[in-house]
Amino acid sequence: MNIYITLDYELFFGEKSGTVEHCIIQPTNALLELVRPYDIKFSCFVDSGYLLALEKQKGEYPELQLQYEKICQQLKYLAGHGHGIELHIHPHWEDSFYNGDRWVFDTSRYKLADFSGPQVRDIVGRYTDVLRRLSGKAPKAYRAGGWSAQPFDAIGKALAANDIRIDSSVYPGGFYHSTQQVFDFRGVPQYETAYRFSEDLTLPDAAGQFLEIPISSYRVSPLFYWKFVLVKLLGRQAHQPFGDGQAISKSKAGMFQLLTRYSRSVVSIDGYKASFLEKAFNKYRKNTENQGNLVIIGHPKAFTPYSLSKLGQFLDATHGQHLYKIFT
Numbered sequence: 001m002n003i004y005i006t007l008d009y010e011l012f013f014g015e016k017s018g019t020v021e022h023c024i025i026q027p028t029n030a031l032l033e034l035v036r037p038y039d040i041k042f043s044c045f046v047d048s049g050y051l052l053a054l055e056k057q058k059g060e061y062p063e064l065q066l067q068y069e070k071i072c073q074q075l076k077y078l079a080g081h082g083h084g085i086e087l088h089i090h091p092h093w094e095d096s097f098y099n100g101d102r103w104v105f106d107t108s109r110y111k112l113a114d115f116s117g118p119q120v121r122d123i124v125g126r127y128t129d130v131l132r133r134l135s136g137k138a139p140k141a142y143r144a145g146g147w148s149a150q151p152f153d154a155i156g157k158a159l160a161a162n163d164i165r166i167d168s169s170v171y172p173g174g175f176y177h178s179t180q181q182v183f184d185f186r187g188v189p190q191y192e193t194a195y196r197f198s199e200d201l202t203l204p205d206a207a208g209q210f211l212e213i214p215i216s217s218y219r220v221s222p223l224f225y226w227k228f229v230l231v232k233l234l235g236r237q238a239h240q241p242f243g244d245g246q247a248i249s250k251s252k253a254g255m256f257q258l259l260t261r262y263s264r265s266v267v268s269i270d271g272y273k274a275s276f277l278e279k280a281f282n283k284y285r286k287n288t289e290n291q292g293n294l295v296i297i298g299h300p301k302a303f304t305p306y307s308l309s310k311l312g313q314f315l316d317a318t319h320g321q322h323l324y325k326i327f328t
Contacts, residue, residue: 001281001284001285001288001290001291001292001293001294001322001323002292002293002294002322002323002324002325003281003293003294003296003318003322003323003324003325004042004043004168004213004293004294004295004296004324004325004326004327005035005040005042005043005269005296005298005324006042006043006044006045006086006143006168006215006295006296006297006298007028007031007042007043007044007045007297007298007299007300008045008047008088008143008297008298008299009024009028009044009045009046009047009088009300010023010024010047010050010088010090010299010301011023011024011047011050011103011245011301012243012245012246012247012301013090013092013105013107013247013248014105014245014246014247014248014249015246016102016244016245016246017102017103017105017245018243018244018245018246018301019244019245020067020070020071021070022242022243022244022301023242023243023244023245023300023301024071024074024300024301025070025071025074026242027242027243027300027301027303028044028074028078028300029074030242030303030308031298031300031303031308031311034308034311034312034315035315038315038319038324040315040319040324041081041082041083041084041324041325041326042083042084042326043083043084043085043086043141043326043327044075044078044083044084044085044086045086045087045088045141045142045143045168046075046085046086046087046088046131046135047088047089047090047093047145048087048088048089048127048128048130048131049089049090049091049092049093049094049123049127050071050090050093051068051071051130051131051134052093052126052127052130053093053096053097053098053103054067054068054071055068055130057097057098061098061100064098071134072134075134075135076134076135076136078135079135079136079137080136082326083326084137084140084141084326084327085131085135085137085139086139086140086141086142086143086168086327087124087127087128087131087139087141087142087143087164088142088143088144088145089112089123089124089127089142089144089145090110090145090146091109091110091111091112091114091115091123091145092105092106092107092108092109092110092145094109094115094123095108095109107179107180107248110145110146110148110179110180110181111144111145111146111148111180111181111182112124112144112148112149112154112155113148113150113151113154113182117154117157120154120155120158121154121157121158121161123158124155124158124159124161124162125158125161125162128162128164138163139164140164140165140166140327140328141164141166141167141168141213141327142155142159142164142166142167142168142169143167143168143169144169144183146180146181146183147169147170147171147174147176147181147183147185148180148181148182148183149167149169149170149183149201150182150183150184150200150201150202151200152167152199152200152201153199156198156199156209156210159210160209160210165209165210165211166210166211166212166213166327167197167201167210167211167212167213168212168213168214168215168295168327169183169201169215170185170188170201170202170212170214170215171185171214171215171216171217171264171266171297172185172188172189172190172191172192172214172217172264173185173186173188173190173217173219173263173264174186174217174264174266175264176254178250178251178254179251180248184202185202185214187202188202188214190217190287191284191287191288191292192204192214193213193214193216193284193288193292193293193294193295194211194212194213194214194292194293195211195212196208196209196210196211196212197210197211197212198210213293213295213327214295215266215267215295215296215297216266216267216280216284216293216294216295216296217264217265217266217267217280218264218265218266218267218276218279218280218283219262219263219264219265220262220263220264220265220276221262222258222259222260222261222262224265224276225258225259226259227272228271228272228273229259231271231272237305238304238305238306238309239271239272239304239305239306240304240305241271241301241302241303241304242300242301242302242303242304243299243300243301243302243303245301266297267280267281267294267295267296267297268296268297268298269296269297269298269303269307269308269310269311270297270298270299270302270303270307271302271303271304271306271307272304272306272307273307274306274307274308274310274311275310277296277310277311277314278310278313278314278317280294281294281314281318
């Protein structure tokens with residue numbers, strides 16, 4: 001079985017972005033320490049709009065210059081030590097700015113579908129270029145911010161123009177619709193862990209120019225999310241995230257659905273979600289006859305001591321028996 005550890009390398013986008021040190025640098029370093037004894041490499045989907053925003057305003061604000069230097073240093077280290085550096089796009093950075101005290105986010109254009117075709121091509125081109133320039137690596141794969149990669153046609157043309165032919169935005173069974181996020185992956189087979197496609201990333205096409213390697217998913221009960229809420233309310237140290245910001249709030253309808261119905265979640269190393277990592281792996285191993293991919297997602301800002309502990313147990317159980325990979 002192939003196992004991919006993938007990170008969405010980014011700040012928070014709610015009222016409080018959090019600091020680069022706590023949301024990105026420290027938790028990523030903690031993961032590096034965890035995987036180093038196993039010589040495992042992971043893939044960072046880097047929020048490239050943040051890099052451009054730093055470049056745009058770092059001359060005005062010394063604190064942004066410092067953030068920029070820290071990010072560049074870590075990206076170069078990751079690239080130089082064999083970790084994947086891939087493209088992650090949150091295009092609301094086009095409309096956001098630093099006011100001297102904090103990042104002010106305008107999320108009215110949160111997904112690439114909110115932009116015209118020429119604008120999409122320009123954004124993908126610029127975001128790819130800054131990532132290649134600062135890390136020294138050309139990205140091979142793309143992940144949409146907030147999983148909002150639909151419709152894919154304009155995005156696909158822009159990715160192809162930048163020689164990016166792998167997508168990892170889909171998670172089977174996923175569905176969400178809000179002001180910011182829109183995605184529907186309910187038609188994607190649960191254990192179809194790699195397939196080619198053309199213009200629609202949910203429809204396999206053997207002759208397609210793109211390869212989808214979906215994020216793995218797992219069916220969770222409402223009880224899981226009640227436990228998730230309880231863990232947060234108790235505030236125990238093991239469940240305190242590294243990140244010091246605030247996420248965009250889920251809609252009330254979305255929260256109600258999670259707390260009352262079974263749903264699909266990404267297989268993740270974020271917080272309490274790491275509790276079902278091993279169970280999800282066993283299901284994928286069984287249903288793909290040990291020949292598929294397990295793609296794990298994580299957000300450094302959402303790592304906790306508990307989640308890294310669970311990942312460590314998982315690495316102990318799987319290292320040497322299964323192949324850890326990056327996108328190539």
